[in-house]
Amino acid sequence: MRKQQRPPIPAVLEEHSEKWNKQWKQRKQENPSATFQWYQHQGRAARDWILADLREMTQGHCAFCDGFPLENTSGEPVEHFRPKSDERFFHLAYSWENLFYCCEACQKCKREQWDDDLLKPDAVDYEFETYFQFDFTTGAIEPNRFSTPDAQRRASVTIAMYGLDSEVRQRHRRLELRKWQKCGTDEDLNDFAYRDFLHAG
Structure with a gap:
């Protein structure tokens, strides 16, 4: 798991993440079985606005296993580090610091699990x-x-x-x-x- 430096927050999240986080939290509280779909901005999913910045952070590699390239192996190459379906983290679904470029294999393995000891590759003290x-x-x-x-x-x-x-x-x-x-x-x-x-x- 290679150390990473996170780029500045994309403009679309700087403008909308707080609102989208609140909307997702409310939706899950009202309907616990609700499935996640990216909110739209100007006709495009929020994911599509941030992929280039996430890819830049890892030079196109998976943030966790460092697999490369991802484009041909991952239909949804965005990992929510703290799970978006966990009620403790509903409010982080669109938070820039919680999103990583990630291969399908890593996502399938982790699923919606969480452990406070999990290492975060962009943490300042991570080596x-x-x-x-x-x-x-x-x-x-x-x-x-x-x-x-x-x-x-x-x-x-x-x-x-x-x-x-x-x-x-x-x-x-x-x-x-x-x-x-x-x-x-x-x-x-x-x-x-x-x-x-x-x-x-």
């Missing part, structure tokens, strides 16, 4: 090396065994919730590393998936 380490033989990701128990616990929660250590992802990391090594390190790292794995390897 990959503090929490995670790789096994370059297998492609596995695991908590950094030299970190504090608290950091290891948070890493474990994040790995489990987004399925970061699945066999499929281990295999994909190994394949991407071989591709990276074959191409040579003069290539742009942002053109590859799993950049932390490649950089460390």
Whole structure:
């Protein structure tokens, strides 16, 4: 999970997010089974107004697994970090700080789960090396065994919730590393998936 720097809030959310958050909260309180649909602005879903900024934040990679590219694999590449269907977080459905560019696999794994220990990749104090380490033989990701128990616990929660250590992802990391090594390190790292794995390897 690569560290990210969040760009300024898009104008459409700066103008409308407070109103939309209130509308979604009211809708869910009145009808708990209501399903989420993006509110519209000038005939376009709010999602479509913010995708470019979210994509910029990760250079087109998934914010959590660092998969790349997403366009051909994710019909709805926006993750609500704190779940929009959880009554504790209704008011954050359109909050810029709660939205991430995210692949379908990570979203399907996490669904509407929440844990206060979940790591947020744009947090000021987040650094990959503090929490995670790789096994370059297998492609596995695991908590950094030299970190504090608290950091290891948070890493474990994040790995489990987004399925970061699945066999499929281990295999994909190994394949991407071989591709990276074959191409040579003069290539742009942002053109590859799993950049932390490649950089460390």
